[in-house]
């Protein structure tokens with residue numbers, strides 16, 4: 001069997017360790033992410049999502065537990081740690097604040113350059129990543145500081161994609177965007193996954209966004225894994241999610257309410273479009289009787 | 290990690306010293322520091338030391354924290370002590386080797402100076418331990434306000450100081466965040482020689498500058514929206530008011546200062 005893309009075993013991370021303020025930001029979390037899979041990590045603000053993903057490429061060292069990328073413990077030695085930076089591409093929340101180069105092109109090339117790749121390969125990767133992330137060709141020679149907010153976000157994500165990581169981890173990639181922008185961004189990531197076949201881990205507190213892209217969902221609450229399963233399995237437990245400060249998508253709530261009224265529509269509906277066709281099907285089904 | 294550096298050293302508490310008016314605390318600290326230099330004999334120095342000890346007890350700041358404030362200057366203390374032992378001569382000679390002579394007076398002076406430096410540091414750190422940076426700048430603003438006669442914008446200066454202090458933790462967090470983002474793109478920030486390392490800081494420094502300017506504009510905008518126009522006619526949310534405890538502290542300090550002179554007069558001077 002293929003080794004999983006990423007394996008987390010009993011990971012615990014404390015902040016302010018050994019002082020009276022010590023808190024466990026991540027506590028005894030285990031996770032397995034198979035190759036090519038898209039995992040959604042969801043949880044309330046402060047539930048430890050960002051802390052957890054900072055371990056995936058060794059930016060944070062676990063106080064307990066292991067991080068295994070592609071079958072290897074990343075903390076084994078310096079080289080495995082360095083490799084993990086390139087194998088797991090981590091894109092933090094508000095990545096546009098990391099842009100610094102004179103041109104967008106150079107900024108996207110920063111990662112591949114650090115990998116010490118030959119210049120033709122760097123060029124290929126930059127062009128490819130720009131296309132995947134939806135950064136228009138004519139923007140590449142502009143200063144990143146002259147871009148609009150949405151363009152900056154895409155340029156910054158391209159800067160991680162250009163390393164061509166085996167696992168792409170995105171922390172709240174759609175944060176601060178308007179609904180249309182969110183949808184576009186999620187579509188872009190979905191396209192990236194379909195084209196490259198890479199493993200994608202996407203962190204969000206938006207149930208809608210996760211439903212649109214993830215195969216499996218892991219729910220974090222108070223530093224621990226509270227739920228784990230397919231989107232359908234997790235989203236069917238609306239009450240439990242609500243108790244963790246999360247909410248199933250509005251449209252799913254409406255469908256659940258319809259079901260309570262005895263109207264037999266499916267419960268696993270996460271987008272208004274699907275809801276429209278489900279309701280239409282239902283009505284037509286009744287007419288047919 | 291950078292975020293572990295603590296700047297400003299306020300120790301959260303609700304002791305008598307914490308509750309004192311920051312202006313009075315500032316003034317009394319200043320007075321004590323000046324009059325530590327007026328101490329001539331061990332006995333007057335011991336009086337100040339005793340007062341400081343009592344103040345520490347009243348401050349609820351653990352002794353460990355106080356000792357930590359002395360740690361950075363241990364080298365200086367030792368250095369001045371050695372110099373004093375070697376260069377001050379007089380009284381009985383304990384040891385002599387070529388031109389180096391260790392005498393009673395030398396040792397006494399060395400101890401005296403060491404205690405004096407420690408007292409100075411402990412007294413001033415007691416101020417910063419029990420006063421938040423913000424109330425400290427508030428106090429400084431009030432105390433410097435007479436300077437506005439010379440057209441010095443005291444309020445503006447104090448506001449700049451307060452804002453700078455306020456943004457230190459924010460900037461540290463920001464640096465941490467940017468460093469992590471660049472490390473995730475394979476930047477090597479912690480290896481290589483001096484030149485390689487300073488070059489590697491460019492990807493951290495530029496985003497930091499950009500976001501600092503952005504923050505500054507946002508803050509200025511937010512302050513303008515709340516009708517901030519500078520110090521003129523501005524009232525305070527936290528009114529500083531002198532209370533009985535402040536006067537009590539004042540009288541105690543005056544008594545200590547008087548005691549210093551009395552003890553100086555009756556006991557032999559060390560320096």
Ligand SMILES: Nc1ncnc2c1ncn2[C@@H]1O[C@H](COP(=O)(O)OP(=O)(O)O)[C@@H](O)[C@H]1O
Nearest residue numbers: 015025043044045046047048049050051052292
């Ligand atoms: N650098 C840090 N230092 C100290 N505490 C932190 C730090 N980063 C996060 N925390 C704390 O750890 C907990 C989890 O935070 P985080 O991982 O950012 O959660 P999320 O990304 O789910 O919002 C929070 O209680 C937060 O206050």
Ligand SMILES: [Mg+2]
Nearest residue numbers: 049050093171
């Ligand atoms: Mg987060």
